[in-house]
Amino acid sequence: xxxxxVVEHDRGTMTPASLGALTAGHNLAKQINTTxxxxxxxxxxxxxxxxxxxFGATTIHQAHHAALIDFGPEAWGESVAQVVRKTSPQVVIGxxxxxxxxxxxxxxxxxxxxxxxxxxxFDAAFDxxxxxxxxxxxxxxxxxxxxxxxxxxxxxTLANHTVEPVEVPTTAKVAVIDVxxxxxxxxxxxxxxxxxxxxVTLATAPVVVSGGRGVGSAEAFGPLEELAGLLGGIVGCxxxxxxxxxxxxxxxxxxxGTRIAPDIYIACGISGAIQHxxxxxxxxxxxxxxxxxxxxIVTKAGYAVIGDLHKVVPAISAEIRRRRGQ
Numbered sequence: 001x002x003x004x005x006v007v008e009h010d011r012g013t014m015t016p017a018s019l020g021a022l023t024a025g026h027n028l029a030k031q032i033n034t035t036x037x038x039x040x041x042x043x044x045x046x047x048x049x050x051x052x053x054x055f056g057a058t059t060i061h062q063a064h065h066a067a068l069i070d071f072g073p074e075a076w077g078e079s080v081a082q083v084v085r086k087t088s089p090q091v092v093i094g095x096x097x098x099x100x101x102x103x104x105x106x107x108x109x110x111x112x113x114x115x116x117x118x119x120x121x122f123d124a125a126f127d128x129x130x131x132x133x134x135x136x137x138x139x140x141x142x143x144x145x146x147x148x149x150x151x152x153x154x155x156x157t158l159a160n161h162t163v164e165p166v167e168v169p170t171t172a173k174v175a176v177i178d179v180x181x182x183x184x185x186x187x188x189x190x191x192x193x194x195x196x197x198x199x200v201t202l203a204t205a206p207v208v209v210s211g212g213r214g215v216g217s218a219e220a221f222g223p224l225e226e227l228a229g230l231l232g233g234i235v236g237c238x239x240x241x242x243x244x245x246x247x248x249x250x251x252x253x254x255x256x257g258t259r260i261a262p263d264i265y266i267a268c269g270i271s272g273a274i275q276h277x278x279x280x281x282x283x284x285x286x287x288x289x290x291x292x293x294x295x296x297i298v299t300k301a302g303y304a305v306i307g308d309l310h311k312v313v314p315a316i317s318a319e320i321r322r323r324r325g326q
Contacts, residue, residue, distance in 0.1 A: 001034050001088065002059075002089045003025045003032075003091045003093065004037050004039060004061075004084065005024075005037070005092075006038075006039055006041075006093065006094040007040045008095045008100055008103075009040065009041075014048050014051060015097065017095035017096065017158075017160050019055060020158060020161070020163040021158050022056065022165070023056075024122075025038075026055060031127075034090065034128065036057055037057055037058060037060070038061070039062075039063060040052070041068055041079050042064070042065075043062070043064050052172065053170055053172035056169075056170055057170070058170060058171075058172055058173070059174075059175055060172050061086075061175050061177055064178050065178065065179050067181055067189075069189075070191070072188055073099075073188060074106060074188065075181055075185045075189070076099075077102075077107050079179045080092075080106075081107045081110040082180070083177055083179075084107065084111060085111070089153060090128050091154045092104070092153060092155045094155075094156070096158050096159040096160045104117070104155055104156070111153070111155075113151050113152070114149060114150075114151050115157075116147060116154075116155070117157045118136050118137045119159060120135050120136065120162045121162075122134050131150035132148060132149045132154045134148070136159075137159050160282075161261040200234050201234065202258045202260060205234040205262055206233065207231040207234070208236045209231070209266045210235070210280075211236075212238040212240060212269045213244075215241065215269050217246060220310070221235065221246065223313045227317045230317055230321070233262070236252070236257075237251045238252070239252055239276065253280055254275050254278060255274075256275065257279055258279060259279045259282065260279060260280060260282065260283060261284070263284050264285040265280050265283035265286045266287045267280070267286060267287070267288045269289070269309045271292075271296060271297060272288070273296065274296075276297075277297070280297075285302050286301040286303070287301060287302070287304070289307065289309045289312050291308060292306075293306045
């Protein structure tokens with residue numbers, strides 16, 4: 001018996017969400033006095049073993065098949081299901097990402113088990129024998145639900161940015177499992193992708209400077225771009241901005257965009273509707289720049305400047321350059 005963590009990766013590169021899931025798995029395994037194990041899908045993830053062991057996995061199951069070259073939800077789901085059948089863990093933890101939810105849903109369907117998604121906390125009294133109680137984020141995080149999962153194997157996903165990764169290096173053994181996949185799981189695979197420019201992304205940037213409807217136009221994002229550049233960050237936006245065609249959807253922060261967790265989030269001219277707040281609430285610090293002191297983002301922010309962003313943002317950039325002697 002064990003806690004099994006499904007490691008999410010993209011062609012052999014482990015996703016940040018996996019680190020939190022591994023830490024959550026290690027913590028839960030320690031709580032119920034068992035081991036934390038991990039599973040990777042595809043031979044291109046074999047090189048992740050050492051990185052996974054750093055977070056406490058004692059056994060790493062490597063699911064191999066010639067078709068597992070890139071992500072495919074059915075193939076990954078069936079592969080993990082076969083590993084679960086073989087290892088009989090007490091709890092299986094997936095990442096709270098689009099892929100993570102899809103894989104765990106596939107596993108649940110194939111094993112005829114219930115699954116609980118977007119968990120943010122597990123019952124500290126759980127000993128592995130009773131139903132697993134947890135708190136789940138629902139409706140994009142606007143509702144927290146207390147629930148319990150009663151099944152022979154508990155399948156869950158951990159909401160992203162919920163657990164801070166903690167290294168607990170251990171010696172792990174590797175177990176290769178040659179899975180059997182038939183035509184029924186070969187319907188969909190990632191075959192091609194558009195590569196973005198290398199560097200920080202909205203999801204990983206330490207600083208995000210976002211603009212909302214209050215920015216006024218696509219051209220008016222220039223000062224936000226300048227500030228983000230000075231701070232080594234990236235520019236984001238609200239849904240209203242993408243709806244107006246001022247920025248691409250890939251820049252959107254929110255429930256239907258990207259969920260971020262930067263060291264500081266600078267929200268300019270953003271009202272802070274719940275859908276946007278869901279994407280930004282994991283930020284370690286929030287600075288709101290807004291003319292409306294009653295705006296939702298202002299009331300939730302740790303710091304706020306009540307003023308015209310078109311004056312405030314350039315002033316911040318000018319002060320940064322002055323202090324740097326630029």
